[in-house]
Amino acid sequence: MKGLAAIVQHSSSRGALSALLFTLACLGFFWLNGHQPVALFREMVLGAFGDGYALSETLVKATPILFCALAVALPARLGLISVGGDGQLYFGALTGTAVILALGDLSAPVMLPLMLLGAAAGGALWGALAGALRARIEVNETISTLLLNYIAVLLVDYAVHGPWKDQSNLGWPATSPFPAGAILPTFFDTRVHLGLLLAVIAAVLLYIFASRSRWGLGLTLLRSNQRVGRGAGINYPLNVLLVMGIGGALAGLAGIAEASVIQGRLQGGLSAGYGISGFLVAWLAGQKFLLIIPLAVLMGGLQASADSLQLFAQMPSSSAVILQGILFAIVLAVGGRWRERMVP
Amino acid sequence: MPPTSSRVELRRLSKRFGTVQACAGVDLHLGAGEVVALLGENGAGKSTLMKLLYGVYPPDSGDILIDGRPVIVDSPRRARALGIGMVFQQFSLIPALSVRENLMLAYPGAPWWQGSSAGAWSRVLQRLETLAPEVHPNSKVAELAVGQRQQIELIKVLNLDASIVILDEPTSVLTPQEAERLWGMVRQLADSGHTLVFITHKMEDVMACTDRVAVMRNGQVVEECRVADTTEQALVTRMMGGSLSEDGLRIDSPRPRAHRVWMKNISATRQGEHIRGIDLKLMPGEILGIAGVSGNGQHLFADAMAGLVPLTEGELIIDGEVVVGPKMRPAIAGRLGYIPEQPAVNAVAGDLDLTINAALGRFKALALFPDWDAERKRTEELINAFNVRPPDPALAVGQLSGGNLQKLVVGRELATPRELIIACYPTMGLDAGAAQAIYQALFKQVSAGACMLWISEDLDDLLQYAHRIAVLHAGEIVGVIEAKQADRYSLGTWMTGGVSSSQSIAETAALDP
Numbered sequence: 019m020k021g022l023a024a025i026v027q028h029s030s031s032r033g034a035l036s037a038l039l040f041t042l043a044c045l046g047f048f049w050l051n052g053h054q055p056v057a058l059f060r061e062m063v064l065g066a067f068g069d070g071y072a073l074s075e076t077l078v079k080a081t082p083i084l085f086c087a088l089a090v091a092l093p094a095r096l097g098l099i100s101v102g103g104d105g106q107l108y109f110g111a112l113t114g115t116a117v118i119l120a121l122g123d124l125s126a127p128v129m130l131p132l133m134l135l136g137a138a139a140g141g142a143l144w145g146a147l148a149g150a151l152r153a154r155i156e157v158n159e160t161i162s163t164l165l166l167n168y169i170a171v172l173l174v175d176y177a178v179h180g181p182w183k184d185q186s187n188l189g190w191p192a193t194s195p196f197p198a199g200a201i202l203p204t205f206f207d208t209r210v211h212l213g214l215l216l217a218v219i220a221a222v223l224l225y226i227f228a229s230r231s232r233w234g235l236g237l238t239l240l241r242s243n244q245r246v247g248r249g250a251g252i253n254y255p256l257n258v259l260l261v262m263g264i265g266g267a268l269a270g271l272a273g274i275a276e277a278s279v280i281q282g283r284l285q286g287g288l289s290a291g292y293g294i295s296g297f298l299v300a301w302l303a304g305q306k307f308l309l310i311i312p313l314a315v316l317m318g319g320l321q322a323s324a325d326s327l328q329l330f331a332q333m334p335s336s337s338a339v340i341l342q343g344i345l346f347a348i349v350l351a352v353g354g355r356w357r358e359r360m361v362p
Numbered sequence: 363m364p365p366t367s368s369r370v371e372l373r374r375l376s377k378r379f380g381t382v383q384a385c386a387g388v389d390l391h392l393g394a395g396e397v398v399a400l401l402g403e404n405g406a407g408k409s410t411l412m413k414l415l416y417g418v419y420p421p422d423s424g425d426i427l428i429d430g431r432p433v434i435v436d437s438p439r440r441a442r443a444l445g446i447g448m449v450f451q452q453f454s455l456i457p458a459l460s461v462r463e464n465l466m467l468a469y470p471g472a473p474w475w476q477g478s479s480a481g482a483w484s485r486v487l488q489r490l491e492t493l494a495p496e497v498h499p500n501s502k503v504a505e506l507a508v509g510q511r512q513q514i515e516l517i518k519v520l521n522l523d524a525s526i527v528i529l530d531e532p533t534s535v536l537t538p539q540e541a542e543r544l545w546g547m548v549r550q551l552a553d554s555g556h557t558l559v560f561i562t563h564k565m566e567d568v569m570a571c572t573d574r575v576a577v578m579r580n581g582q583v584v585e586e587c588r589v590a591d592t593t594e595q596a597l598v599t600r601m602m603g604g605s606l607s608e609d610g611l612r613i614d615s616p617r618p619r620a621h622r623v624w625m626k627n628i629s630a631t632r633q634g635e636h637i638r639g640i641d642l643k644l645m646p647g648e649i650l651g652i653a654g655v656s657g658n659g660q661h662l663f664a665d666a667m668a669g670l671v672p673l674t675e676g677e678l679i680i681d682g683e684v685v686v687g688p689k690m691r692p693a694i695a696g697r698l699g700y701i702p703e704q705p706a707v708n709a710v711a712g713d714l715d716l717t718i719n720a721a722l723g724r725f726k727a728l729a730l731f732p733d734w735d736a737e738r739k740r741t742e743e744l745i746n747a748f749n750v751r752p753p754d755p756a757l758a759v760g761q762l763s764g765g766n767l768q769k770l771v772v773g774r775e776l777a778t779p780r781e782l783i784i785a786c787y788p789t790m791g792l793d794a795g796a797a798q799a800i801y802q803a804l805f806k807q808v809s810a811g812a813c814m815l816w817i818s819e820d821l822d823d824l825l826q827y828a829h830r831i832a833v834l835h836a837g838e839i840v841g842v843i844e845a846k847q848a849d850r851y852s853l854g855t856w857m858t859g860g861v862s863s864s865q866s867i868a869e870t871a872a873l874d875p
Binding site for chain 1: 728
């Protein structure tokens with residue numbers, strides 16, 4: 019596996035270069051905005067990791083990003099580039115909510131598994147839809163997942179403006195608050211919830227299966243030489259459906275967790291760009307499942323620190339999005355031949 | 363041979379690539395206004411020889427004389443200055459531009475902004491109207507048929523004032539009608555004084571439009587004669603091989619037994635290529651050679667039997683069980699060893715290491731979590747058994763040379779006992795020692811009861827080792843014969859589509875149990 023080791027080394031040195039350039043770009047951005055760059059950078063870091071509360075909010079943001087990053091990294095094993103994290107997240111939230119609305123007030127031990135299953139199934143369906151189009155009629159999965167994002171977001175909008183709208187809630191388009199049994203447990207009096215644990219377990223399991231198992235080898239093989247992979251008896255269409263479906267299921271879990279814990283109901287604006295943040299994380303990590311975990315936390319920190327930028331420097335909270343954009347551009351530039359970067 | 367009227371004379375030209383002697387001291391004369399066919403199988407050295415003349419590679423030794431004067435052709439640019447032009451199999455046209463734009467782009471000394479120069483364009487237009495009257499100068503190249511694109515490519519070469527034109531396998535991409543059109547153009551050019559070299563492995567090209575034919579085999583011209591003085595059969599025979607070599611390898615005839623493998627009425631289609639109604643039976647321990655001129659459906663047939671191309675009709679039956687058929691998932695894992703042509707593309711994942719690639723032969727039998735230490739040991743054994751160099755199980759397979767890659771693939775496919783082995787040119791590009799090792803591995807399996815389908819263009823090998831030889835022509839089996847009773851001549855006839863001796867087929871049918 020010398021070749022693999024070389025790729026790992028190669029991509030992590032690229033990662034270090036990207037991080038350095040990004041720090042410099044942050045400092046420059048603050049300076050251009052008329053701030054003490056180093057002091058503000060320190061505030062930003064503290065705002066993300068400075069105390070228990072900041073850290074907990076960072077982990078809250080990191081959870082959906084982690085799920086969505088896995089939803090990108092798994093299809094990438096097969097050479098597929100999915101940008102459908104957001105759509106799968108929304109559709110999972112929609113089907114998970116459907117389960118809650120159908121079952122009503124049940125105790126958590128019954129409700130939670132059913133709700134999570136419902137959301138996973140919805141996300142899986144949304145991912146597998148793009149997978150089926152790819153496998154059956156060679157529709158480019160990047161385009162189809164991108165467009166399915168809009169459909170899923172608008173479906174949620176439709177549901178909360180129309181049939182599922184809580185009439186007692188006057189003008190606000192949202193479902194009625196979820197019953198107590200449908201709220202995922204949280205830890206240590208923070209908003210950090212069960213979803214984080216599930217996402218980390220998923221990342222570890224995917225790592226084990228993708229790098230050690232025959233199935234993972236089959237994916238690598240199909241990506242390298244599809245003809246030879248098929249010749250070895252590996253079913254390409256089935257595996258496209260599998261990776262897109264499993265990825266979608268994970269993003270769907272992110273969706274219902276956001277609705278359940280963070281919003282307490284289903285409403286629009288569920289995702290703060292988690293899908294695209296997840297794409298960025300997956301890519302920064304060179305599609306390596308374990309590396310995705312810390313990078314998702316860092317990305318969560320970047321988003322959480324937007325508050326401290328607002329507070330200390332009166333910079334708009336969208337600064338975090340700008341910084342994320344800068345990060346993305348830097349990684350693109352450092353990555354260069356980015357298709358090659360998709361190789362784990 | 364008329365050396366005085368030679369436009370081009372090649373003297374003792376040699377070129378070696380690594381261990382392969384692509385051209386070994388070739389002499390060739392090209393006369394003014396003459397069309398010479400350069401005939402030979404894949405890898406015979408025809409293209410290499412012409413690329414030496416066109417300056418693509420420098421020769422290792424030998425001389426090139428043009429109009430009796432020795433010249434050094436060190437680049438295609440130099441070749442063009444000497445009046446030599448070459449039309450490659452890969453066209454270099456810009457599809458989004460019009461015919462006119464493409465032609466003017468390549469016009470000598472005329473950059474694109476001078477493309478409207480009336481004088482130059484009228485000369486080009488005249489040529490276009492003479493040679494390709496049905497092509498409109500304002501059509502986009504993307505809208506043209508392949509044959510028309512080739513005509514444009516040829517006109518591009520003529521615009522460079524080439525009087526010696528080399529056509530590299532020009533009919534391999536053409537329909538029969540387009541090929542006829544091309545033959546006409548070739549004769550037209552020869553009549554106007556051009557010298558043409560027509561590289562081909564198709565007999566019909568030779569017969570249709572060439573004056574003289576040089577047959578190449580293993581980097582040498584083995585026959586040179588006027589087309590009028592020879593026959594298709596004689597040429598095929600020369601193209602396919604010289605004398606039998608004795609290497610002491612023997613494989614016994616199978617004892618007559620019930621059939622083990624039945625390829626029953628196989629039909630399949632891929633990208634315009636067809637095979638139709640192929641029906642063959644093999645006994646345990648039998649080697650059936652499939653002979654035929656390249657491009658007659660061999661590769662489709664092999665892929666179809668390996669379950670890589672869906673069958674439109676028919677079944678592959680092994681030991682009474684249907685393992686490949688229409689609308690079913692092939693059940694051949696572990697039973698079939700397949701050595702495809704071009705293994706670098708068709709048999710391995712180039713960026714993965716030797717260990718993974720060696721494990722592919724038994725992918726379905728791997729544990730859910732494979733024991734990679736054990737796999738590495740197996741790979742090391744395979745590397746030693748077949749002398750794969752360099753012997754590094756962690757090396758990416760793409761780093762291996764062609765011959766070592768071939769050894770790895772053969773070793774992998776024969777690592778476990780197989781019921782059916784399909785081998786396409788299993789020793790192509792290998793030196794004699796490595797070829798010997800591969801034959802031994804193949805014959806060991808056959809002696810143990812495996813059936814072997816051996817696809818080859820080398821009649822010598824088939825006549826020496828195969829028990830029976832079936833000839834594939836235009837996607838159909840035109841004849842099957844016991845190798846002992848076969849001779850080059852009748853096989854050659856079958857390979858060109860003719861049925862010269864119905865007697866031998868009848869005989870074979872009677873023998874075929």
